[in-house]
Amino acid sequence: MIVELGAFALILALVLAGLTTALATAGRLRLSPVLAGAGGGALIASAAATALAFAALIYAFAVSDFSVSNVALNSHTDKPMLYKVAAAWGSHEGSLVLWCLVMTGFGGALAQARGLPFGLKTSSVAVQGALSTMFLAFAVFTSNPFARLDPAPVQGASLNPLLQDPALAFHPPLLYAGYVGFSVCFSLAVAALIEKRVDPAWGRWVRPWALASWAFLTVGILLGSFWAYYELGWGGWWFWDPVENASFMPWLAGAALLHSAIVTERRGALAGWTVFLAILAFTFSMLGAFLVRSGVLTSVHAFAVDPERGMMLLAILGVAAGAAFILFAFRAPAIRSGAAFAPISREGALVLNNLFLTAAAATVLLGTLYPLILEGISGATISVGPPYFAATFVPLLLVACLILPAGPLLAWKRGDLKGALQRLWLAAGLAVVAAFAAFLLFEPRKALAAAGLGVGAWLILGALAEVGVRTKAFRAPLAETLRRGKGLPLGAWGMALAHAGLGVFILGAVVETSFKAEAAAAVPLGGVVSSGPWRVRLDAVEVIEGPNYLAEQGRLTVMPVEGRAVERVVTAERRFFPAGGQTTTEVGLDFRGLDDVYVVMGERARADDGQQAWTVRVYYNPWARLIFLGPAIMALGGVLSLMDRRLRVGAGSRRKMEVKA
Amino acid sequence: MRRLAALAGALALAAGAAMAEPPPAPDRPLPDAAQEARARALFGDIRCVVCQHESIADSPAGIAADMRRLVREEIAAGKSDQAVRQDLVRRYGDYVLFQPPVRAGTWLLWFGPFALVLGAGAVFVWRARRRRVEVQPLTADEERALAELTAESDEAERG
């Protein structure tokens, strides 16, 4: 009964989303607050119905109801409860319900919001309702998560064992919150074009959504990358794989959007450009969903692949993005802000930031789609991988990072570059010293890596300098500095934190990429594999039985080659999942300060003397911790900015009203 | 007798069974450390031709092991990195390298983003130069109208 209630709720959600668009459109045309309000109410009701459907789906997974075809295909009674529940959004159908839940939920929040002008709010609710209708229709008609089987199979067909991982259980919800959060920016942008109204108030409305979505997306990508790092057992954390790129494009567009929205919010400038980016960010989200789900691109992450569904997604993408961009082409020339600024100014710096972020997004877009397009046009097959991105994306990003610390020190309208640089000379000097020190200290000596380290240090020091200048650190008495620090808006702290986080990430990425070491050998018990400054000894191997797998578990001791660092024991597993006949690795990770010693148990082999042996791979990944710490700091910066009181639209004035009332 | 029946079943099974593929032999690194380092660097740029987006450095597939051995042999034979790449391209096509070739068909891929930066940057500078930054301050009339607007706002809040 609960399952069927879920099936009904999903259909109800679809019809309610359609009702939203109908009522809101009528309300906007007839200027009727009743119809418009009812439209918002319908979107909230649609969100509630989708939530009910999602809860029913989770229930079906939790009790292993194999009469639901989705459960039968994607679950198994032997799976631990966490992964049974996570399987609810791990499958294509379930992930689509989650997508719709985020979309209608955020739409409901938009409909609840106060302080938005009538026209803008009603139009954006109508657009969000239309988007929700399309995706809910996709779910109900081509990917029904509640399709039933009669008779039900005795046992489920399990889920890809690679996905049985805590990081991956929480990766999709966060990623989707980010992806779909941009749909609100999209709706607000289309509504602004319809209303021919893009002003600071609009920028103020778009920015929290952009910030929240971007922060969610950051954490989502971070978890996905961390999963790839320790689950695939390849020692790498980013492969420039099409599916990774698919999530990276909206992230870059979102980063550009939240910077450009600042200019629109504070100064009313860049209005057309901000609208464009808001449309682009969600277009990239839909493109990402299409790339992942359709299987047009091959990838290590593509699990649920179906060409027909891909075509449906492509159709939705075409209709939504096509309509938005056509509207943009017609209306954008009419958007004039009248706010002027000199090239050297806060606005100018943010324009540069946008230029580089957009170009970086373009490299990722081209790198992902070009092989496909080229093959379609000329039949020539090429591969685009890490070397291409190292030659295009990385320099673009590094140049942007060189400019970055100066931006926050420039004034609006017309900035004083010399003044800004004078405040940064200490940071710049220290960054250069850091680069030289890195060049001398790291073996082997690599000039490019040292330069990269310098850039990372420059970002962190630049962020510190910015906070230092704002709080008059070391120039005024400590009490004064503290007072100023307290008075600094959360947004400023968030910005400094996010920029420093980028620097931390760059430090980690540069050191890991340039100085990692790897070794593999077939060793018997007691055998040793050395990699970088660490030696790893295989002490014991035993067969263990997990809930739904068999594993060979190796116990290994990590020891320093020289010096007196403590020895530590790690376990690494090679798991065999009989239900799907797949093999996975559980990496043994020894955290050594910022470094990782990363141990992978391989297949059985025979050593040279005919003894039983195991292939053991050891990766030494220096500063790998920073790679994952950096983005976490960036996301935290985003959250801090989001908590800034000035972004809580309407909150200030409403409080005033309450006091007076 | 039951035991024999089970045995018969087992016999039938054994007859139809195929030999499982033996695991590929583990890689043998080159004795010369410098050459081995070059080989490893190359592995990351070479695509495993039967895999999804994986380099031969990462792929566990048998063919990836074969390709690694091939690269090591060529390097041991004294070929330059460039020659090894060319050999692979001759054998498997451009597809095998993760670095696409620079030719007429891939200009957009290679230079598009940089052209975008330069073009958009030029437009921005041109427009910023054309537009005057100076603005006349608000006239007294305008100030009054604006004050009215804010005042109305206060009234609305009070109401």
Place this chain on the structure above:
Amino acid sequence: MTIFWIMTGLAAAMAGLLVLAGARRGADTEAVVDREAGARELAELDRLKTRGLLDEAGWTAARAEAGRRLLAARRDARAPVAGSKDRVWVLAGIGLTAAASLALYLGIGAPGMADQAYETRVRDWASSPETLEPAQAAAVIGRIVKDRPDDHQALVMLGAARFEAGDPIGAASAFRRALAIKPDDAQSWARLGESLVRANEGAVGGDAEAAFVEALKRDPDQLGARYFLGEAALKRGDKAGAAAAWGPLIAALEPHDPRRAELQQRLGGAG
């Protein structure tokens, strides 16, 4: 069934209430919102100036730009007004939504089909043990084993049922657990070996061979184990080992059994 329809009706009614609540709340009037936004924007410019992010001249100019835009954007206060029939339209929309949802659901869904939680189904199967398929039997016995994890007999039955149901790995796991309780059970050792062989697609791996050896150690009459040990020996080219393993097996077979001839021929052929 009735409860189900009551629940769907409730869901639809809740949705209708939410729509009506939205209609009641209405929308903010444009003019007020615009004015508030304008005032906030000017205040923001003042704040930027105090924080040193905007110099005096910049502030004057930015204020002028913003002020002119605000004044130009001030539109006639076309306040939204509710039409007399609007409420009727909303109610009609709600009615239509309920009808359309119901129609769609009757077309796509399986109305009234009960949930089939795994635990419930296993309980149902347990109540009629004679008509079960191997997979169902395995599920029922699995349930028993869960309650009595140290029951040797149940574990052996679970292994046999899983083997029949085509789950050799599960079977091997059950036999291993049974042997952990009673290591002297030769039959279970042999069945463990057979399960491992089937899981390995017919090839006799090291684990399976070890299991067969254990079985024969405890009971030389385990003929299945003998067969597979001989196979493994032949594959290694160990003819003597194969002959040793198969000798008693050949002796046990009827003289006219075609398998007897086959085994003898293979022993000869390997030599």
